[in-house]
Amino acid sequence: MSNKSSKLEFIDLSMNGIENLTFILFKGQPNLKYINLNRNKLQKVTFDVSRLKSLRYLDLSSNNFTTLDEKAMVMFDGLFKNTNFTVNLQKNALLCTCNTLPFLKWISITKVNLLLNDKCYLEDGIGFSFYPINSLIQQVQKGCMSYTTLVIALSVGLLFILTIIILALVYKYRWKLRYMFYLAKSKHYSYKASTDDGEYTYDAFISYCDDDRAFVLKDCIANLETEGNAKLCVHQRDFIPGQEITVNITNAIHESRKTVCIITRKFFESYYCMFEFNMARMENIYSRDGRNIIFLVFLEQIQPKEMPLMMLELIEKQSYIEYPNDEEGNIVFWEKIKEAIHS
Numbered sequence: 444m445s446n447k448s449s450k451l452e453f454i455d456l457s458m459n460g461i462e463n464l465t466f467i468l469f470k471g472q473p474n475l476k477y478i479n480l481n482r483n484k485l486q487k488v489t490f491d492v493s494r495l496k497s498l499r500y501l502d503l504s505s506n507n508f509t510t511l512d513e514k515a516m517v518m519f520d521g522l523f524k525n526t527n528f529t530v531n532l533q534k535n536a537l538l539c540t541c542n543t544l545p546f547l548k549w550i551s552i553t554k555v556n557l558l559l560n561d562k563c564y565l566e567d568g569i570g571f572s573f574y575p576i577n578s579l580i581q582q583v584q585k586g587c588m589s590y591t592t593l594v595i596a597l598s599v600g601l602l603f604i605l606t607i608i609i610l611a612l613v614y615k616y617r618w619k620l621r622y623m624f625y626l627a628k629s630k631h632y633s634y635k636a637s638t639d640d641g642e643y644t645y646d647a648f649i650s651y652c653d654d655d656r657a658f659v660l661k662d663c664i665a666n667l668e669t670e671g672n673a674k675l676c677v678h679q680r681d682f683i684p685g686q687e688i689t690v691n692i693t694n695a696i697h698e699s700r701k702t703v704c705i706i707t708r709k710f711f712e713s714y715y716c717m718f719e720f721n722m723a724r725m726e727n728i729y730s731r732d733g734r735n736i737i738f739l740v741f742l743e744q745i746q747p748k749e750m751p752l753m754m755l756e757l758i759e760k761q762s763y764i765e766y767p768n769d770e771e772g773n774i775v776f777w778e779k780i781k782e783a784i785h786s
Contacts, residue, residue: 450474457481457502464490473497481505481531488515496525504558508535510543519555529556539563539571539579541587551576622693622725644698645676647738647784650719651705652712655742659705666777673784692719696726699736701784706741706763708749717751724753738783739763 452474461483468490469475477500478492485506492498501519511519511532522528537560539547550557550573562570563579571579613620647667651659659677667673675681676699682691692715696702702723710716720737727736737757741764747755757763764779 452476452497453479455479457483460484462486466491469495476500478502487512488518491518493518493521495522498522498528499526500529500531502531503535504531505534508532509538510546511549513545516546516549516553520553523553523555527556529558531558533558533560535560537563538566539583540566541583541590544580544583544587547576547580547583551580618721618725619729622722622729643700644674645681645695646673646699647701647703648676648695648699648719648723649678649703649705650710650716650723652707652709652716654709655705655707658742663703663705667781667784671777671781673781688715689718693722696723696736697730701736701738702726703738703740703780703784706739706745706754707743708745711749711751720754735760735762737762738780740780741765 449472451472454469454472454475454477457479458481461480462485464480464485466489469478469492472495474497475495476497478498479502481502482505485503486508488503488511492501519528519530537543537546543563547563550559559573561573563573564570571582573579649659649663656679660679664675664677668675676695678691678695682688682695696719702719704710704716704720704723723737727734735757739754739757739762744765747758750758762783764776764783767773767776
C-alpha cells in the first residue's frame with residue numbers, strides 16, 4: 444500500500460484477529476477517509492496515520508484497548524486540524540485508573556470526536572460512568588491521591604523499620620565494626636588468626652587510666668618486666684608518636700599475647716580505657732580463635748552492679764585478681780599476673 448497515486452478511500456481490516464499493525468502500513472494513502480479495524484485484538488496504536496490528511500473515521504471498536512498512549516493522542520489531535528476526525532473506541536474495556544488518568548484528561552479537552560462506552564472500569568472490574576468526564580477525573584484523582592499517600596506512608600514506614608533494624612545491627616556489632624575498621628587502618632590488614640604464642644611482640648599490653656599511671660610505671664614495670672622478664676606494652680612509653688591513638692591501641696592489643704586491664708572506677712569513666720577493653724574483647728573473639736586474652740586487675744573494691752556485663756562474664760571465668768592489702772598477698776598477686784600473662 445505504498446503507491447503515491449493511490450485513490451484508495453476505504454480500508455476494511457475488521458474481524459481478522461489482528462494483534463499488531465506495522466508503523467508504515469498506511470503509508471502512501473493520502474486519500475484514505477475511512478479505516479475499519481473493528482473486531483480485532485489490538486491493544487495499542489502501533490500504526491502511523493499522521494500523514495493521512497483526508498482521514499475522517501478510524502474504527503477501533505471491539506478491540507482490546509484499555510487506554511491510548513501519548514503518541515496516539517498527539518497524532519489524533521493533529522489529524523483533527525485537517526478534518527472533522529472521529530475515533531470509535533466503543534466496546535473496548537477502557538480503564539479509569541491512575542495509569543490512564545492522562546487519557547481521561549485528554550478525553551475532556553480534545554476536539555477529536557470520540558465514540559465511547561457509557562462506562563470505564565477499574566482494574567477489579569467495577570464500572571464508572573464516563574460522563575460527566577470531569578467528575579470522573581476528580582474521582583480518579585482522589586483515589587490516586589489516597590493510593591499515593593498509602594504508598595508514601597508504607598515506603599516511609601518500611602524505610603523507618605529498615606533504619607531501625609540497621610541501627611540495631613550496627614549497635615549490636617558496633618565493637619566488631621570498630622575493631623575491623625581500626626585493624627584495617629593498621630599494618631595488620633591482612634592478618635590471619637594466630638595460634639603461635641611466639642609471634643607476639645609483647646607479652647602483655649597494660650590498659651589503665653591516667654590516675655593509675657604511677658602503679659603501672661612503678662609497680663607493674665618493676666615486678667613484671669624488670670623482675671619477671673615480661674615484655675610489656677605501656678602506652679606512655681611504647682606507642683608510636685604521631686600515629687592515631689586508636690590505631691596505636693589496636694596495634695598494641697594485636698601485638699600482645701595478653702591485655703591486662705588495671706580496673707578502678709576511673710577506668711569505667713575513661714573513654715579510651717573502655718575502648719581498649721572492648722577492642723581486646725574483639726581481638727579475643729575474631730583474631731584469637733575465642734581464646735581469652737584479657738586479665739583484670741582490681742585495685743579497688745567494686746560492686747558487680749557498677750561493672751559492665753561483659754566484664755562480669757570475665758570475672759565468672761576467674762580471669763581476674765584483686766590487689767591485696769598485705770605484703771604476703773602482694774607476692775601471690777604478682778605471681779598470678781605473671782602466670783596469667785604467660786598462660
